[in-house]
Amino acid sequence: xxxxxxxxxxxxxxxxxxxxxxxxxxxxxxxxxxxxxxxxxxxxxxxxxxxxxxxxxxxxxxxxxxxxxxxxxxxxxxxxxxxxxxxxxxxxxxxxxxxxxxxxxxxxxxxxxxxxxxxxxxxxxxxxxxxxxxxxxxxxxxxxxxxxxxxxxxxxxxxxxxxxxxxxxxxxxxxxxxxxxxxxxxxxxxxxxxxxxxxxxxxxxxxxxxxxxxxxxxxxxxxxxxxxxxxxxxxxxxxxxxxxxxxxxxxxxxxxxxxxxxxxxxxxxxxxxxxxxxxxxxxxxxxxxxxxxxxxxxxxxxxxxxxxxxxxxxxxxxxxxxxxxxxxxxxxxxxxxxxxxxxxxxxxxxxxxxxxxxxxxxxxxxxxxxxxxxxxxxxx
Ligand code: GLN
Numbered sequence: 435x436x437x438x439x440x441x442x443x444x445x446x447x448x449x450x451x452x453x454x455x456x457x458x459x460x461x462x463x464x465x466x467x468x469x470x471x472x473x474x475x476x477x478x479x480x481x482x483x484x485x486x487x488x489x490x491x492x493x494x495x496x497x498x499x500x501x502x503x504x505x506x507x508x509x510x511x512x513x514x515x516x517x518x519x520x521x522x523x524x525x526x527x528x529x530x531x532x533x534x535x536x537x538x539x540x541x542x543x544x545x546x547x548x549x550x551x552x553x554x555x556x557x558x559x560x561x562x563x564x565x566x567x568x569x570x571x572x573x574x575x576x577x578x579x580x581x582x583x584x585x586x587x588x589x590x591x592x593x594x595x596x597x598x599x600x601x602x603x604x605x606x607x608x609x610x611x612x613x614x615x616x617x618x619x620x621x622x623x624x625x626x627x628x629x630x631x632x633x634x635x636x637x638x639x640x641x642x643x644x645x646x647x648x649x650x651x652x653x654x655x656x657x658x659x660x661x662x663x664x665x666x667x668x669x670x671x672x673x674x675x676x677x678x679x680x681x682x683x684x685x686x687x688x689x690x691x692x693x694x695x696x697x698x699x700x701x702x703x704x705x706x707x708x709x710x711x712x713x714x715x716x717x718x719x720x721x722x723x724x725x726x727x728x729x730x731x732x733x734x735x736x737x738x739x740x741x742x743x744x745x746x747x748x749x750x751x752x753x754x755x756x757x758x759x760x761x762x763x764x765x766x767x768x769x770x771x772x773x774x775x776x777x778x779x780x781x782x783x784x785x786x787x788x789x790x791x792x793x794x795x796x797x798x799x800x801x802x803x804x805x806x807x808x809x810x811x812x813x814x
Contacts, residue, residue, distance in 0.1 A: 481705030497525025552783030601746025733808030
C-alpha cells in the first residue's frame with residue numbers, strides 16, 4: 435500500500451519545533467505564544483463548579499446558550515452591533531477550528547483565497563486541503579502595510595475569500611479604520627467571504643481602537659469574525675473560541691460544524707459564561723499586556739535589536755540585522771541552543787521564506803521571565 439500526502443509541502447509547525455528545542459535546551463521560551471502564568475482562579479473555580487453541577491453532557495450545537503448570550507452582550511458593548519445568540523454565534527474548539535471550518539464550508543476546487551504574508555501558518559494548508567489556491571500578498575518591511583491597489587489587482591472572478599488578521603500575528607501591527615474601509619469598498623457587490631481572525635482583539639495598545647470587521651456594515655454582511663477565549667483568559671490549552679457571522683452564512687457553517695465537532699467542552703463554556711458577566715475580565719487585558727510590552731522593551735532598549743513597539747497581540751518583533759546576517763531560522767535556533775532564549779523566525783510565514791532578519795518574541799510572561807530574557811538579549 436502506498437499513501438501520499440495531501441499536503442506534500444507542509445513541514446512540522448514552527449511552534450512545535452521551537453518549543454521542543456527550548457525544552458531540550460532548557461531555554462527561556464518566548465517562541466510559541468502562551469502565558470507562563472496561571473489564569474484567574476475565579477475562572478478555573480467557575481469551570482470546576484460547572485463540572486460539579488451537571489454541565490457534563492452535550493452542549494447545544496452552537497454552544498452553551500448563556501455563553502452565546504454573554505458573547506452577544508460583549509459585542510454590543512464593545513462594537514455596538516448585534517449577532518443573534520440563537521443562530522449567528524458558534525462556540526468552537528479554539529479559533530483554529532473556526533478558521534478551518536469556515537474555509538472547509540466555502541472553498542471548493544479552483545477557488546482563490548487572498549492571504550497576506552507573513553500569515554499565521556494554519557490558513558494556507560486549510561485552503562489547499564479544500565482544493566483552493568492561496569493567493570499570497572507579501573507585506574514588505576519595514577512598515578508591513580497593505581497596498582490596497584495591489585489587492586484590487588489580485589481579486590479575480592475566482593476570488594472566494596480574503597483572510598485578514600488584526601491585531602496581526604506575528605507582526606504585532608493593527609489595521610486602521612482606513613484599511614477596513616478599503617477592504618469594505620473592495621468587496622462591495624461581490625460574493626467574497628471575509629474571514630477576519632481577531633483572536634487578539636483585547637490586546638491593543640497606545641490608545642488604538644480594535645477595528646473589528648463587525649463595525650463596518652457592508653463588511654459585516656460577508657464576514658466571519660473569529661475570536662479566542664484561550665488568548666483572552668490565559669488558557670491556551672483549553673482550545674475554546676468562537677465565530678460570529680450573519681445567519682445565512684452561519685447556517686452553511688453549521689452544516690459542516692455539526693458533523694465535525696458537533697459541540698465543544700461544556701463545563702468550560704458554562705464557566706466562561708459566568709466569568710464574562712464581569713466585563714473588566716476582558717476590558718483590562720490591554721493595560722495588563724501593555725505594561726508587559728513596555729517592561730520588555732524598556733529592558734532591551736540599549737540592546738543591538740531594533741524595534742517598533744507592538745500595537746497589538748502579545749508578540750514583539752525584533753530586527754536583528756545589526757547583529758548578524760544569518761538566516762532567521764538558523765539564528766533563532768542558535769539563540770535557543772547557545773544563548774538559552776527561544777523565539778519564532780518570521781520567514782516561515784513569508785512568501786518564498788523571505789527573510790527580513792526579524793524574530794518574534796512572546797511577552798505573555800511573568801515580569802521575572804521577561805527580565806531574565808532581556809538580560810540574555812542585551813548580551814547578544
Ligand atoms: N498561536 C500561537 C502562536 O502564534 C501558536 C499556536 C500553536 O502552537 N499551534 O504562537
